Amino acid sequence: MDNIVSKIRRLNTVFSKSATTFIPLDALCDELCGIIGCNIYLFNTDGHIFAYSVAQKFLCPYTKCSLENEELPQYYMDFFSKNNISITDMYEEHPECTYADVKHCLFNNRYYSMYPIFSAFKKVAGILFIRYEEPFSESDKILCEYTCAIVSIEMLRQEQEKIQHLSMEAAKAKLAVNSxxxxxxxxxxxxxxxxxxxxxxxxxxxxxxxxxxxxxxxxxxxxxxxxxxxxxxxxxxxxxxxxxxxxxxxxxxxxxxxxxxxxxx
CATH class of the missing domain: 1.10.10.10 (Winged helix-like DNA-binding domain superfamily/Winged helix DNA-binding domain)
Structure with a gap:
């Protein structure tokens, strides 16, 4: 119990920081990855990975190769496209490597969970959590849910700031041309x-x-x-x-x- 309380406090710190300071999504993933202890990938509905973090203990020689094109393997997207709800604690005893030239992953017993991210009732992105050898406990699932909320809020805030910036740029151009x-x-x-x-x-x-x-x-x-x-x-x-x-x-x-x-x- 003390362990999960400590992790929730650390997540609260991340949440407070993101509410007041711009945090690049990769940096946000790094912080969340360190707290939960699993790989985190943020991807859009086309399967493009736009932010991620790999836990130190799950690094392998093919990590960079598998992320070169920053595309999520199709078998994950098949699950994601068919579901509008969270998919938790899926299990693969001998998983395939995400790098196309390697048949089998160097790790066994892969557990993963996927959470959709919605904006205006439309699925716009997703979060993939991956861990090896150790399944996601109930406490871990709570942390993943909380992490998903933090990422969703931060993405929404950054999108709103982007829209505001674009509006200001358009207004500035109009005023300048009128002058x-x-x-x-x-x-x-x-x-x-x-x-x-x-x-x-x-x-x-x-x-x-x-x-x-x-x-x-x-x-x-x-x-x-x-x-x-x-x-x-x-x-x-x-x-x-x-x-x-x-x-x-x-x-x-x-x-x-x-x-x-x-x-x-």
């Missing part, structure tokens, strides 16, 4: 057309001639966009300027302005 004059918008569109991808070199005089503006207008547009952290620039002397797009919303905002010049001004 440009008509001539500066023309120059900015021509610059983006000239560099095609995410970065490239432009010549201010060439852009000015193409848009029937002046080099100072082109330079002014670049300064405004750089101050808004939508782009980064480097002077290339007589070659002009090297430009890197930092906010992909810039291109879509300028395209929207071109389609509706009166509504976005």
């Amino acid at each position: 440009l004059t008509f001539s500066e918008k023309k120059a900015a569109r021509a610059i983006l057309e000239a560099i095609k991808g995410d970065s490239g070199e432009v010549f201010l005089n060439s852009i000015a001639c193409k848009t029937y503006t002046t080099p100072s207008t082109v330079s002014g547009a670049l300064k405004k966009l750089e101050l808004a952290t939508l782009i980064a620039t480097r002077t290339r002397g007589v070659k002009g300027k090297y430009i890197k797009i930092l906010n992909q919303n810039l291109r879509s905002e300028l395209e929207e302005y071109e389609r509706n010049p009166r509504t976005i001004s």
Whole structure:
């Protein structure tokens, strides 16, 4: 009893930390793996492993090889895709190695449990717990359930932060484009057309001639966009300027302005 209480306290510490500080999911798995004493894999519904941690005692020469492609073996996904509830304490006496070139696992008696993660009533990911030689006890299952809750909450929080960040980036691009004059918008569109991808070199005089503006207008547009952290620039002397797009919303905002010049001004 004292052992599980101690582990729950350690899980509570992890939970408190994740509630106030951003923790990369791999680092979170490392902490949880050390507490529960089993391998932990986080994967999406396509079977792609996006975070994991392998317990020290279960490391083998093929550990890195088996995770090279970061894809969960299909036999796990077959179970996962057919079930919307937790699958606990599955047993394999002589398990297959997850590395394709090795037929049998170096460990015997593999026990595993899988827990689905839901968002808005939709299964979006899963957690796989693996242990060898020792089955998951009832106490371990409680810890796994608690771990699943911690990971689910942290994933949801990080997803919300990502959505918030993307919204802020879109709003920043809209405000910056709206701050440009008509001539500066023309120059900015021509610059983006000239560099095609995410970065490239432009010549201010060439852009000015193409848009029937002046080099100072082109330079002014670049300064405004750089101050808004939508782009980064480097002077290339007589070659002009090297430009890197930092906010992909810039291109879509300028395209929207071109389609509706009166509504976005």
